[in-house]
Amino acid sequence: MIPLLILGLLRQNPGSYGYELLALMEERHYKYIVNFTKGSFYYNLQQLEEKQYIKKVDQLDNTRDTRNYIITELGDKEFEKLMYKYGSKTEYVNLSFYAAMLFANEYKS
Template sequence: NPGAHGYELLALMEKRHYKYIVNFTKGSFYYNLQQLEEKCLIEQIQQKPSTSGREIRNFKVTDSGKAEFEKLMIKYGTKSEYVNLQFYGALLFADEFDKNKLLDLIQSQIDQTKTRIELLDEYLSITQEIPGTI
């Protein structure tokens, strides 16, 4: 959301129910904005005067931030674990990611799931008991 200020971004995260994917508080959110700025992944753009007299800091993602975003999308988009929150977290940003690359990430998830199912089928074909049952 280029040009948004912290409060707008926080409200957007709340509206999109990110709390189910990412644990954050208002304080931690602003701390993380500061960290992203220090790492040059976002930068402050023209400040808008506030009617309340408070400083409003507006941000945009830098080229380095875009590169890091792509790297993280690929990292978490290819992860597949028992509880697959990383991939679902990556899907929150699907509208901002290259559609063809996103389709590749989804296909990767499908392939990994098929492999797991094949391994489970193989295991079930050689045993009549499911471990841990009485």
């Protein structure tokens, strides 16, 4: 579930850095959708990068040493897959369905 949230946020905010994404998750109260900690967030961010779903990009006007990320083509496919997985549930509607609906406008299908 955390990967869906990270990928969705990066689709909405390309070039964001890790702390910025974490702050958005906290600001938007995603903790009510999925239980996450700072450690689990950064672990998932690292896993997404290792799987090449996201990649670091250089920011020319950036004066601090931050890791800015964009979603890759492979990441877009994973996002679509996760949206289908969590957004097409027909049994009892649970919080994972609502997580998918946060990014309904980003989902092409």
